Amino acid sequence: MITGALYQNYLTLLLDGDRRACAQIVQQLLDDDIAIQTLYHDLFQKSMYEVGRLWEFNRISVAKEHLVTAITEGLLNLVYPRLFEKASVDSRNEKKVVISCAANEFHQVGGKMVADIFELNGWDSQFLGANTPVDQMLAHIQEEKPDLVGLSVSVYFNMPALRSGIEAIRGNFLHLDILVGGQAFNWGGTEIIKQYSGTAYVPSLDRLTPLISA
Amino acid sequence: MMYETREQAVYAYVTRQSQDLFFVLSRDGRILQANESARTLTKCLENVTTFSDLVVDFASTFNLTGLFQTPEVPHLLNIKTTTGLPQSYDFYFEQVQHLVLAFGRLDAREITHMQKQLLSLNQELNNLTRRLHKQNAELARLNWEKNQFLGMAAHDLRKPIGLILTYCEFLQDEAARDLNTEHQKFLSTIHNRSLFMKHLVDDFLDVSAIEAGRFDLDLQPVDIPNVLSTSLEINRLQARKKGVILQVDMEACPKPVFIDAAKIEQAVTNLVSNAIDYSRKGDTVRVRFFPQQDHLVFSVEDNGPGMSRQDREKLFTPFSRTRTKKTAGEKSTGLGLMITHKIITAHNGTLHVNSTPDRGTTITVTLPLINQFDTPKE
Numbered sequence: 001m002i003t004g005a006l007y008q009n010y011l012t013l014l015l016d017g018d019r020r021a022c023a024q025i026v027q028q029l030l031d032d033d034i035a036i037q038t039l040y041h042d043l044f045q046k047s048m049y050e051v052g053r054l055w056e057f058n059r060i061s062v063a064k065e066h067l068v069t070a071i072t073e074g075l076l077n078l079v080y081p082r083l084f085e086k087a088s089v090d091s092r093n094e095k096k097v098v099i100s101c102a103a104n105e106f107h108q109v110g111g112k113m114v115a116d117i118f119e120l121n122g123w124d125s126q127f128l129g130a131n132t133p134v135d136q137m138l139a140h141i142q143e144e145k146p147d148l149v150g151l152s153v154s155v156y157f158n159m160p161a162l163r164s165g166i167e168a169i170r171g172n173f174l175h176l177d178i179l180v181g182g183q184a185f186n187w188g189g190t191e192i193i194k195q196y197s198g199t200a201y202v203p204s205l206d207r208l209t210p211l212i213s214a
Numbered sequence: 215m216m217y218e219t220r221e222q223a224v225y226a227y228v229t230r231q232s233q234d235l236f237f238v239l240s241r242d243g244r245i246l247q248a249n250e251s252a253r254t255l256t257k258c259l260e261n262v263t264t265f266s267d268l269v270v271d272f273a274s275t276f277n278l279t280g281l282f283q284t285p286e287v288p289h290l291l292n293i294k295t296t297t298g299l300p301q302s303y304d305f306y307f308e309q310v311q312h313l314v315l316a317f318g319r320l321d322a323r324e325i326t327h328m329q330k331q332l333l334s335l336n337q338e339l340n341n342l343t344r345r346l347h348k349q350n351a352e353l354a355r356l357n358w359e360k361n362q363f364l365g366m367a368a369h370d371l372r373k374p375i376g377l378i379l380t381y382c383e384f385l386q387d388e389a390a391r392d393l394n395t396e397h398q399k400f401l402s403t404i405h406n407r408s409l410f411m412k413h414l415v416d417d418f419l420d421v422s423a424i425e426a427g428r429f430d431l432d433l434q435p436v437d438i439p440n441v442l443s444t445s446l447e448i449n450r451l452q453a454r455k456k457g458v459i460l461q462v463d464m465e466a467c468p469k470p471v472f473i474d475a476a477k478i479e480q481a482v483t484n485l486v487s488n489a490i491d492y493s494r495k496g497d498t499v500r501v502r503f504f505p506q507q508d509h510l511v512f513s514v515e516d517n518g519p520g521m522s523r524q525d526r527e528k529l530f531t532p533f534s535r536t537r538t539k540k541t542a543g544e545k546s547t548g549l550g551l552m553i554t555h556k557i558i559t560a561h562n563g564t565l566h567v568n569s570t571p572d573r574g575t576t577i578t579v580t581l582p583l584i585n586q587f588d589t590p591k592e
Contacts, residue, residue: 066333073340080344084351108337112344119348129341130334 002029002042011047015060019071026075036083036120040113041205044072048109052154052183073109076116083116093122097212099150100128100137102161110182111152117205118150121213134168141173148212150179156187166196179211235293235303235318239265243278246313255295265316268293270300282307282314293318357425365422368415375415378408417549424556431477431560435470438478438510442503445482452487457495460486465504471583473561478581481557484550485514485577492518492575509580517574526567530555 006025013021029039048069055065099115101108108130118125128140141149149169153162162180169178180193181202193201202208217223228236229249237258238247243265248258256268269276270292281289288304295301303318382405390398423429446462453460489499493516500515521529530552558565562582569575 063329066329070333070336073337077340077343077347080347081350084347085354088351088355106333106337108341112341127341127344130337 001034002038007043007046010043011050014047014051014068014071015054015064017064017067017071019074022071023075023078026078030078030082036079036086037117037206037209039079040117044075044113045110045205048072049183049186053186069107069109073112076109076112079116083119087119087122090120091122092124094124095122095148096124096126096144096146097148097150098126098128098137098141098144098146099152100132100140100165101130102132102151102153102158102165103134104131104161105153105155105158106130107154107182108152110154111150113205114150114152114181114202114208117208118212121209123212134165137165138168138172141169141176146176148177148179150181153180153182153184156184156189159184159189159192162189163192166193166199170196170198179208181208233320235305235316237265237316237318239278239314239316241279241282241312241314252318255301256293257296270294281305282309285309288319291318361422361426364418365426368418368422371415372412372419375408375412379405379412382408414549417553420553420556421549424553429556429560431474433472433474436473436475436478438467438471438473439464439503441473441475441479442482442512445479446486446501448483449486449490453490453499456490456493458490458493459496459498460490460501461498462501463503464501467505467510469583471510471581473581474557477557478561481554481579482512484554485579488550489514489516489518489575489577492516494518505583506580508583510583511578511580513576513578515574515576520571520573520575521567521569522571526569529567530565 010022010025013025026039026043029043051060051065051068054060055062097115097118099111099118101111108127111130112127115125115127126140126144126146128137151162151165153159162184166178166180169176175198178196178199179202180199181204185201185203190201193199200211202211215226217226228234232249233251234249235252235255236249237245237252240246245258245263245265245268248256252258253260256262258268262268266276266278285306285308288306290302291305292300292302301320303320306317306319308315308317382401386398386401386405390401393401420429442464446460450460486499486501493499497517500513502511502513502515504511555565558579558581564580566578566580567575568578
């Protein structure tokens with residue numbers, strides 16, 4: 001359970017760049033056996049969306065935003081031993097997903113959390129990382145033959161790159177389903193996604209599980 | 215604030231707001247004035263009063279006067295900062311009458327480039343960490359499956375091997391007179407190899423239990439010298455057969471000890487058997503047992519070929535073999551010492567190996583004199 005006070009304390013420490021204090025909070029939550037989805041949605045996603053908003057409104061600098069993102073990504077490493085242990089013990093559904101960030105999109109923490117939620121739901125998720133060139137993404141899809149592709153975009157001005165990615169996938173893999181998401185959609189773009197067949201927008205991490213757990 | 219002239223406004227910006235460094239120096243390098251940024255970053259005028267003391271100068275070649283002569287050229291200087299990390303600035307020096315003005319500028323392009331590279335490296339590192347965790351979990355799962363298989367296979371093999379041994383012994387007892395010498399040798403070989411297979415299967419079962427975390431101890435109060443005497447009986451036969459002298463020196467134990475007697479017997483037999491295997495005919499293997507403060511000490515010393523440091527380091531690793539050969543070509547599963555180590559540590563004991571090539575090996579085991587209320591750790 002992440003209370004409002006705990007979240008505010010964590011956010012303050014995060015913005016102060018206090019990596020150790022943030023790690024202590026996350027470790028304590030893990031020791032208290034918090035559900036990983038709750039941790040991801042109520043702490044990591046919520047705080048990163050707030051940090052993104054502060055940056056978008058010129059309340060914090062690019063450097064601070066990068067620092068906070070790097071800290072959050074480091075905190076995910078604390079979760080991984082438990083996440084992958086749980087993922088390997090729980091039943092696997094033999095499905096595979098490839099998660100990628102749009103080309104020129106250097107923010108990868110959201111996409112990585114999406115990949116982790118897939119793991120928790122029995123999928124084999126392969127995360128390609130930030131700024132994946134379209135040709136590399138297509139080559140990986142060709143090689144791995146996933147059941148689904150997830151595309152993440154955090155900054156609104158990377159929306160054209162996302163569209164290029166979707167069109168390239170659709171052009172090469174006609175029946176491959178695509179999920180898209182990320183903070184960029186706070187500024188619009190969901191109407192554009194509706195133009196593409198087999199492509200759906202997922203607004204939040206907590207809306208992902210019902211879609212993929214069946 | 216309103217200024218009379220543009221120069222005043224620029225000067226006010228440089229001295230108060232600018233992130234660049236600005237110093238007014240005397241010609242001999244004393245700092246007469248510094249802007250807000252320089253004072254905050256370097257604590258100059260508080261702790262440092264000459265410009266050369268601000269500069270990191272490994273080669274002791276810094277010559278301020280020389281820099282005054284080329285005002286149009288930027289000079290890369292590393293400035294000591296209060297963070298403990300030096301910071302590189304491009305410095306321009308301008309002479310104005312009897313003073314020198316020093317302007318230090320950060321290379322924003324270089325910093326931005328470095329920032330981007332660091333971010334990318336950090337992301338790559340984090341992605342590799344994620345893959346590593348994922349693969350570790352997969353390896354742990356595969357290892358679990360391997361142990362399950364090993365356990366099942368070993369369990370299923372135990373019965374037929376037991377039957378082969380029983381029938382073999384039956385034939386040796388009952389039918390040996392009807393067989394010629396060559397056939398008796400065949401029978402003896404079948405018996406020896408089956409016995410080795412039985413040990414191997416037993417070791418496999420122990421290892422699969424250890425690796426699956428199912429290594430339970432049946433702790434009972436035990437008179438430990440009795441347990442050791444029983445274990446050593448098997449070793450005495452082995453030593454006699456090989457012509458090795460087994461010298462045993464045992465002291466009484468002040469009170470019963472809570473141990474798993476069968477497992478400690480197994481460990482002791484294993485250690486002494488190993489020492490005999492590596493001894494030559496006529497060598498002595500010394501076994502000592504004595505209480506010491508709150509511990510029991512058990513040591514086995516041989517004069518065999520000993521081990522190198524590299525061999526010692528992998529001694530308790532499953533299936534590892536040292537480069538040292540057993541003196542009579544005795545067979546080994548490569549699991550005995552790993553199992554022994556596990557038995558001792560499960561009793562909260564320690565196992566120490568002291569070995570010198572060509573001089574011999576001493577293995578010392580300590581077991582705590584625990585009372586019945588203590589529970590040994592797994």
